[in-house]
Amino acid sequence: MSDSQPIRSSRFRAEREADWRALEALVERVESGGAGRLDFEESRALAALYRKATTSLSVARDISLDKSLLIYLESLVARAFLAVYAPQESLSGVMGRFFGGSASAAVRRSGWAILMAFAALFLGGWVAALLFAQDPAWFYTFVPTGLAGERGPGASTETLRAGLFDTEGNLLAQLGAFAAFLFSHNTRVALFSFALGVFACVPSLLLTLYNGLILGAFWALYADRGLGMELFGWLSIHGVTELSALALAAAGGFRLGLAVLFPGGLSRKDSLRASSKDAVKLALVAALMLFVAGLLEGFARQLITDTTLRIVMGWGIGLLWLGWFMLAGRRAR
Amino acid sequence: MARLQTPAEMARKLENARRWFELVPPEGVPIRFEVAGIAARFGAQLLDILITVVVMVSVILLLAVLPFTIEPLVTSLAAILMLVIRAPYYILTELFWNGQTVGKRATGLRVLGADGRGLTTHAVVARNLMKEVEIFMPGTMLIVSGSLGTVWNLILLVWIAIVLIIPLTNSKRQRLGDLIANTYVTCRPKAVLLPDLSTSTPRIEFDFTPAQLEHYGSFELQTLESLLRSRSETRRSDLRRRDSLVQVAAQIRYKIGFEEPVPDGRAHEFLHAFYTAQRAFLEQKRMFGDVRDDKHHRDGD
Numbered sequence: 001m002s003d004s005q006p007i008r009s010s011r012f013r014a015e016r017e018a019d020w021r022a023l024e025a026l027v028e029r030v031e032s033g034g035a036g037r038l039d040f041e042e043s044r045a046l047a048a049l050y051r052k053a054t055t056s057l058s059v060a061r062d063i064s065l066d067k068s069l070l071i072y073l074e075s076l077v078a079r080a081f082l083a084v085y086a087p088q089e090s091l092s093g094v095m096g097r098f099f100g101g102s103a104s105a106a107v108r109r110s111g112w113a114i115l116m117a118f119a120a121l122f123l124g125g126w127v128a129a130l131l132f133a134q135d136p137a138w139f140y141t142f143v144p145t146g147l148a149g150e151r152g153p154g155a156s157t158e159t160l161r162a163g164l165f166d167t168e169g170n171l172l173a174q175l176g177a178f179a180a181f182l183f184s185h186n187t188r189v190a191l192f193s194f195a196l197g198v199f200a201c202v203p204s205l206l207l208t209l210y211n212g213l214i215l216g217a218f219w220a221l222y223a224d225r226g227l228g229m230e231l232f233g234w235l236s237i238h239g240v241t242e243l244s245a246l247a248l249a250a251a252g253g254f255r256l257g258l259a260v261l262f263p264g265g266l267s268r269k270d271s272l273r274a275s276s277k278d279a280v281k282l283a284l285v286a287a288l289m290l291f292v293a294g295l296l297e298g299f300a301r302q303l304i305t306d307t308t309l310r311i312v313m314g315w316g317i318g319l320l321w322l323g324w325f326m327l328a329g330r331r332a333r
Numbered sequence: 334m335a336r337l338q339t340p341a342e343m344a345r346k347l348e349n350a351r352r353w354f355e356l357v358p359p360e361g362v363p364i365r366f367e368v369a370g371i372a373a374r375f376g377a378q379l380l381d382i383l384i385t386v387v388v389m390v391s392v393i394l395l396l397a398v399l400p401f402t403i404e405p406l407v408t409s410l411a412a413i414l415m416l417v418i419r420a421p422y423y424i425l426t427e428l429f430w431n432g433q434t435v436g437k438r439a440t441g442l443r444v445l446g447a448d449g450r451g452l453t454t455h456a457v458v459a460r461n462l463m464k465e466v467e468i469f470m471p472g473t474m475l476i477v478s479g480s481l482g483t484v485w486n487l488i489l490l491v492w493i494a495i496v497l498i499i500p501l502t503n504s505k506r507q508r509l510g511d512l513i514a515n516t517y518v519t520c521r522p523k524a525v526l527l528p529d530l531s532t533s534t535p536r537i538e539f540d541f542t543p544a545q546l547e548h549y550g551s552f553e554l555q556t557l558e559s560l561l562r563s564r565s566e567t568r569r570s571d572l573r574r575r576d577s578l579v580q581v582a583a584q585i586r587y588k589i590g591f592e593e594p595v596p597d598g599r600a601h602e603f604l605h606a607f608y609t610a611q612r613a614f615l616e617q618k619r620m621f622g623d624v625r626d627d628k629h630h631r632d633g634d
Contacts (some may be wrong), residue, residue: 007613008620010532017526024524034430054362063620065612067555068527068562075522077365082443084359085451094428095456097543195466269512276513280459 016056020073023049023080030083050080059124089091098284101329106281108325113251113258117208121247124212132220142210142217157225186211186242186288190249194283197253200261204253211246233307236314238296244321245289252282260317289321340627344552354505354517366445366519368506374518378468380436385419392418412473420468424463428454432516441521448515456514463510466594467496530561531609539606545589546614551626554615557581557608561601578604588592 006014026046029037038046057306064070107114112300131138136153187205196203222231265272296317304310371629378445393407426434432444432452444460446452471493478486502504505517516521560581565571583593585607595603615625 006532007609007616009612010529013529014532020521020526023527051360054358054364057364058362063616065554065616065619066529066531067550067558069529072524072526074365075524076526077362077364078522079524081356081358081364082431082445085446085449087428087452087454089428089454091425091429113617129578191466191470272513273513276459277455278457280462283462284458 005284009060009066012056012059012063013066013069016052019049019052020056020076023053024076027076027079027083030086031079034086034299047084050084051079053077066275097330098281099324103281103285104325104328106278107248107285109278110255110282113254114247116254117204117247117250120205120208120250121212121215121243124209124214125216126212128213128216129223132217132224136221136224139217139221142213153221157227160222160225160227161230167249173231184294186246190246190286190290193246193250194253194279194286197250197256197279198260199257201254201257203256204250208246208250215243233310233314234301236305237301237310238293238314240298240314240318241289241321242293243294244318245286248282248289249286252279252286255279255282292317296316335412340552340556352504353505354519356445356447358449364449366517366522368504369442369518371500371506373442373520374506377434377436377440377442380439381423381434384435385415385422388418388422391416397429399515415469420461423464424457427452427457427461429558430459437518443478443517443521445517446515447517456516460510460514460516463508463513467509471496529560530558530605531612539593539595539603539610540593541607541610543614545591546611548589548628549611549615550627550630551615554608554611557604557611561604562609575600620625 022045026038026042026049030046053073054077057077060070060073127136128142139153189211193204193207196207219228219231222228256272256279259271259275260268266274296314300313301310304313353365353370355363355365355397357363389411393411403626423434427444433442437443443450444457446456471489473495474485474489475479478489481489496509499512500508503512505511507517511517560577563574565574579597579600582595582603585604586595618625
């Protein structure tokens with residue numbers, strides 16, 4: 001027995017070892033420098049050798065008792081798998097797809113959730129305005145003191161007007177306003193209403209309603225003093241973008257929550273995963289819109305003080321967003 | 334009746350203590366990956382945070398050198414820069430380096446798509462957006478926790494507890510972001526092909542009968558394999574190794590009833606020959622469906 005030719009698993013190894021070594025060399029080059037390092041022939045060889053190695057592994061698992069060989073093959077195939085199935089993305093490709101259609105398609109697919117978010121926002125605003133008409137003291141209930149500042153039912157009409165048309169401050173102060181804004185109330189509300197949507201939509205709905213309440217209270221106060229139109233202009237220039245961003249973030253949360261509530265034919269986990277594809281895109285769009293809103297609030301609102309111009313600019317930008325959502329990527333489908 | 338644990342069962346238990354998972358790629362052969370340890374992942378995360386903080390601080394220092402007075406805004410500026418730097422950092426590195434950030438490269442970790450079809454852009458974005466909610470939001474709140482109220486501190490505590498517990502409750506150590514993005518984090522596999530023991534010695538002068546090869550199973554064979562492969566660095570460990578080779582050879586000869594005397598100097602040669610013969614014998618039996626796990630004829634459950 002001992003004098004005869006090598007045992008079966010040794011022959012198996014001897015026949016294939018050259019292929020494994022070749023694969024290992026290719027994988028090492030991919031690991032150190034990415035798949036771009038390989039030319040066409042080498043890439044083809046990588047795929048072919050990888051498939052051969054998977055077959056070797058599956059055979060070796062059955063016939064070989066050589067532990068070191070099994071360990072080697074397991075890890076070689078694992079490394080080759082990582083090299084072969086690496087994401088083949090370029091930055092321009094990812095960006096192009098996001099802006100050129102996938103984001104807008106996600107927004108279009110989430111129409112009902114977005115409608116739901118806007119409805120919650122308006123409902124909140126309407127309720128707050130009604131309550132304010134009964135008793136202005138409701139203002140203090142809805143608006144946190146930090147946000148209200150010196151604006152409130154106790155303030156004079158002149159103070160309120162000055163707040164809307166404040167042009168003081170240099171570039172740096174505007175940058176400061178921008179910085180403060182990004183981490184202020186709205187970003188936090190957007191992030192929470194998105195992330196907490198998983199819990200069956202309830203937290204997102206409450207947050208959006210609450211934001212509507214604050215808005216409604218402000219509007220009722222200013223309308224009470226005859227400054228309704230001016231407030232509309234002041235809000236429009238950044239608010240169209242900003243409130244839409246809030247609604248989109250909340251809609252992302254709603255998509256997650258609805259997937260948990262009504263999974264349909266899927267399991268809840270799968271349904272959550274499926275809807276997360278759109279929800280993540282909604283969150284990215286909302287983040288982008290919040291960033292733009294921050295720029296508008298920090299700079300444009302201070303530079304443009306004419307109410308009509310503010311309204312035109314705010315809603316014009318809103319139309320641009322709408323155009324992107326409705327049109328981008330339609331032809332491709 | 335209480336059953337004693339055989340060494341093979343203990344070895345199997347030890348093997349299971351290292352966590353593995355299998356991916357089935359389109360080729361249909363399951364590939365085994367090791368689940369990354371908590372400590373390594375923590376280290377990678379720490380290194381990544383360090384890198385982003387260093388970049389953020391250097392940007393702020395650059396701004397300070399330029400003629401701006403930024404003192405009143407430093408905290409909010411730092412917060413914005415952190416967000417603008419870290420979110421793209423994680424997403425782009427994991428996307429373009431095939432699931433590795435700088436920290437993961439250093440600790441030898443890698444992100445994998447659980448469906449066996451590679452990482453998708455969506456998976457990378459989703460798991461890193463969740464990182465914002467899971468790690469960075471509670472982290473920043475923790476820094477300012479002194480100025481928050483008791484209620485917020487309690488919420489923060491529960492939040493951090495949930496984030497820490499979730500990876501421990503599932504076998505693949507997935508955090509919330511991994512669960513949503515359907516990804517696993519694995520150790521980078523290393524591969525070294527050692528020479529085949531059964532062919533590495535040219536002449537074998539011991540003969541075994543089939544009856545003598547009936548005694549052992551694959552566990553004993555592979556234990557012998559690791560003994561034969563072991564290398565000794567110092568003179569003392571080399572002596573010890575020789576000593577154990579002689580002892581093992583004597584034990585095997587006694588067990589299988591090998592009559593021919595084996596001098597101590599040839600113990601290694603004898604074990605080599607026995608390994609080759611035993612492996613051929615067991616592999617032959619395996620081919621016919623007789624899988625023998627260890628000498629007690631107990632197979633894995």
